[in-house]
Amino acid sequence: MGSPHPHLARWLLRFEDFPPGLTEDEKTFHATFNVVYVLAIASHLLYAGLMLWLGEMGILALDLGMLVVDLVCLQLHRARREVLAANLLALGTCAQISLSLGYFGPAPGFDYFYFGALLCIYCIRMPFTRRLLLCLICLSMPLLAYVVLMFQGVANPLPPGWAFAFRLINLCVLTVFFTLVLVQMGWSADRLRQRFESRERFDELTGALSRAELIDKGREMLMGTQPISVMMVDVDHLGLINETWGRAAGDQVLKELVKRMRSILRGEDLIGRYGGEEFVLLSPRLHGERADQVAERLCKGASALPFVINDGINSLDVSLSIGVAQRQSGDKDLESLIAKADVNLFRAKREGCNRFVSDNQLGPVSRSSESHGSRS
Numbered sequence: 001m002g003s004p005h006p007h008l009a010r011w012l013l014r015f016e017d018f019p020p021g022l023t024e025d026e027k028t029f030h031a032t033f034n035v036v037y038v039l040a041i042a043s044h045l046l047y048a049g050l051m052l053w054l055g056e057m058g059i060l061a062l063d064l065g066m067l068v069v070d071l072v073c074l075q076l077h078r079a080r081r082e083v084l085a086a087n088l089l090a091l092g093t094c095a096q097i098s099l100s101l102g103y104f105g106p107a108p109g110f111d112y113f114y115f116g117a118l119l120c121i122y123c124i125r126m127p128f129t130r131r132l133l134l135c136l137i138c139l140s141m142p143l144l145a146y147v148v149l150m151f152q153g154v155a156n157p158l159p160p161g162w163a164f165a166f167r168l169i170n171l172c173v174l175t176v177f178f179t180l181v182l183v184q185m186g187w188s189a190d191r192l193r194q195r196f197e198s199r200e201r202f203d204e205l206t207g208a209l210s211r212a213e214l215i216d217k218g219r220e221m222l223m224g225t226q227p228i229s230v231m232m233v234d235v236d237h238l239g240l241i242n243e244t245w246g247r248a249a250g251d252q253v254l255k256e257l258v259k260r261m262r263s264i265l266r267g268e269d270l271i272g273r274y275g276g277e278e279f280v281l282l283s284p285r286l287h288g289e290r291a292d293q294v295a296e297r298l299c300k301g302a303s304a305l306p307f308v309i310n311d312g313i314n315s316l317d318v319s320l321s322i323g324v325a326q327r328q329s330g331d332k333d334l335e336s337l338i339a340k341a342d343v344n345l346f347r348a349k350r351e352g353c354n355r356f357v358s359d360n361q362l363g364p365v366s367r368s369s370e371s372h373g374s375r376s
């Protein structure tokens, strides 16, 4: 798997029962954080036991509170709300550090905790500014507590032996925790580099995203909760165009089509070449009737002007058929959304091409267009 730690990756993946269709990256992310949450639960149970034994009820209550947070994180993570789970763990950990500092005093060793929380946040796939904001919140909580307690001169109330043992356990747990998170970051960086190096991100002919890249980006998009429209676009009768005008003409049509779609769509929309003459479009924050309007604009706009082929000697009228599917709330499965769009595309073809079909409506394109009719 091209990772510096393939054995660890294989070992982690052995314990997982993944939902179908996850990429390798998602699998290692999922497996790593499963271990991180289980580790957090185990260590908070251990700390709670220790504090009960030592009769330190204040810090025991804090540990039990964190135990609940860990369990919630694990459930969220398993329900594929990974980003929410990791954010909650990071914030919970930093809040716990701040409160624990009030009890134990600003002894060295605690700084480990919030670096852990920061690393946690750093490997979560979310926009940079939101990540930065979370890091700042996580950093400032314990830092503030640190400074205040240093000035107050608070000392650790545990006997020196216990204080030492407690710190040792913390360091061991956190070292394992860091190793896992860092290794996971290494895997992600590796795969990112491999993708860049292998130049498989874009389709060579049209410049659209490659299928693999589209799926990766689409899955990232689906990690949020925003509405998303998926459109499957197919050039009508491309086989006939190839036969009549030659494959180079078909290639020119595909290239020009991507340019036209780009000019109609917004910058944040993704265009990927899914197969031969099929493209998949992913549009975040587009749903309901607006998605139908965009599909109609694509059908009309893409075929509004003839496609110039054979170095400007000929031109063709080319039409599109589009299947539209919309994300239902909480839907995380990109493949099933694309499959829905594909079913609607099939309906559009069956209804006579040059139209779109969406989940809720059939959308004929009003402009009458002779498909692939030639012009001089």
Ligand SMILES: Nc1nc2c(ncn2[C@@H]2O[C@H](COP(=O)(O)OP(=O)(O)OP(=O)(O)O)[C@@H](O)[C@H]2O)c(=O)[nH]1
Residues within 6 Å of the ligand: 205, 234, 235, 236, 237, 238, 239, 240, 242, 246, 247, 248, 249, 250, 251, 254, 275, 276, 277, 349, 353
């Ligand atoms: N020029 C060109 N043709 C391609 C490319 N990829 C796929 N095709 C052609 O697209 C055609 C797809 O054939 P079909 O699935 O039967 O579709 P169609 O002829 O467009 O007919 P409908 O989809 O039913 O309208 C085949 O003839 C492929 O050779 C490509 O990169 N360049």
